[in-house]
Amino acid sequence: MPSYAFFKNKYVPLAEAKINVMTQALHYGTAIFEGIRGNWNAKQQQIYFFRLKEHYQRLLNGCQVLRIKLPYSVDELCQITIELAQKCAFEEDIYVRPLAYKSSEALGVRLHDISDDYVVFIIPWGRYIDVDKARCCVSSWRRPDDNVAPPQVKIMGNYASNALAKSDAVESGFDEAIMLSPDGYVSEGSGENIFLVIDGKLVTPATYNNILPGITRDSVIKLAKNELGLETIERPINRGELYIAQEVFLTGTAAHVTPVAEIDHRQIGNGEIGEITKKLQKIYAEVIRGNNPKYLDWCTPVYKK
Numbered sequence: 021m022p023s024y025a026f027f028k029n030k031y032v033p034l035a036e037a038k039i040n041v042m043t044q045a046l047h048y049g050t051a052i053f054e055g056i057r058g059n060w061n062a063k064q065q066q067i068y069f070f071r072l073k074e075h076y077q078r079l080l081n082g083c084q085v086l087r088i089k090l091p092y093s094v095d096e097l098c099q100i101t102i103e104l105a106q107k108c109a110f111e112e113d114i115y116v117r118p119l120a121y122k123s124s125e126a127l128g129v130r131l132h133d134i135s136d137d138y139v140v141f142i143i144p145w146g147r148y149i150d151v152d153k154a155r156c157c158v159s160s161w162r163r164p165d166d167n168v169a170p171p172q173v174k175i176m177g178n179y180a181s182n183a184l185a186k187s188d189a190v191e192s193g194f195d196e197a198i199m200l201s202p203d204g205y206v207s208e209g210s211g212e213n214i215f216l217v218i219d220g221k222l223v224t225p226a227t228y229n230n231i232l233p234g235i236t237r238d239s240v241i242k243l244a245k246n247e248l249g250l251e252t253i254e255r256p257i258n259r260g261e262l263y264i265a266q267e268v269f270l271t272g273t274a275a276h277v278t279p280v281a282e283i284d285h286r287q288i289g290n291g292e293i294g295e296i297t298k299k300l301q302k303i304y305a306e307v308i309r310g311n312n313p314k315y316l317d318w319c320t321p322v323y324k325k
C-alpha cells in the first residue's frame with residue numbers, strides 16, 4: 021500500500037518527499053518531531069488517533085523553544101493528519117511522524133535567520149519493544165540538563181543521546197535503557213516514561229527529573245485514578261528503588277504500557293507481569309482503540325462512517 025506525506029504544503033507520495041543534503045536541520049539537529057499512533061479497530065473498521073491535539077500542542081511547544089514558526093494551528097495540524105490518513109487508507113495500526121525543521125540550505129550553527137518547514141508522514145507500525153516483558157539496564161548515558169537542551173520537548177538533536185543509550189543496552193543483551201537525570205535520579209527510558217509500584221502505589225519521576233512529559237504517562241496517571249482508584253506520586257526516584265519495586269513498567273506512544281521483568285540482572289517482583297501493570301495494560305489497550313466510551317474524547321476517528 022503506497023504511503024503519503026504532507027510536504028511543503030501539499031500531499032505527495034512518500035517517496036517524493038525529499039530534502040536537500042544542505043538542509044540546516046540535518047547538520048545540527050534543529051528540528052522538533054512527534055510520534056502519534058493511529059490504532060486500528062477491526063470491528064469498527066476504524067482507525068483512532070490517540071490524543072492527537074496534545075501531541076500537536078507539544079510539537080508547537082517545541083517549536084517555540086527552537087524558534088520554529090509554523091503557519092498552522094493545532095487544529096489545522098490535526099486536520100492535515102486526518103486527511104493524510106484518509107489518503108493512505110491503511111487498515112492496521114499506523115504511526116504518524118510530524119517533523120518541524122530548520123529548512124534553509126545554509127550551514128552555520130544558529131536558530132535565527134533560517135527558514136522553517138514542516139513535513140508529516142504515516143507508516144504502518146506494530147510493536148516497538150517486541151517482547152511481552154522487557155529486560156532493562158540503567159544506562160551510563162544521562163538525560164540532558166535543562167540548561168544543556170530542554171528535555172521536555174522533542175528536540176531531534178537530543179535523540180542522539182537516547183540512541184547512544186538504546187544501542188548500548190540492546191547490544192549488551194537488554195531490551196531498553198533506563199536513563200538517569202544529570203543529578204543521578206531515575207529519569208526515563210530512551211523513548212518511554214517509567215512507573216514503579218511501591219507499597220501498592222504508583223510512583224513516577226517528576227517533570228523536574230529531566231523527563232519528556234509523556235502523553236501516555238498522563239493518560240496512565242488519569243486511568244489509574246479513575247479506573248483503579250490509584251494515586252500516582254510524582255517524585256525523584258533513587259536508582260536503588262528500581263531494584264526493589266514490586267512492579268515496573270514503561271509507557272510511551274510507541275511502547276504503549278510495557279512491563280519490565282528485570283533491571284540490571286535483578287528480577288522485578290516475581291519476574292512475571294505485575295497485577296497493577298496487567299490491569300493498566302488492558303484498560304489502556306481498550307481506551308486507545310476507541311472501545312471505552314468514557315474516553316472517546318481522547319480518540320479521533322480517521323474514516324467517515
Ligand code: PMP
Nearest residue numbers: 211212213232234235236272273
Ligand atoms: N520519553 C521520551 C524520551 C520519548 O521520546 C517518549 C516518546 N515520545 C516518551 C518519553 C513517551 O512520551 P509519549 O507517551 O508522549 O509518547
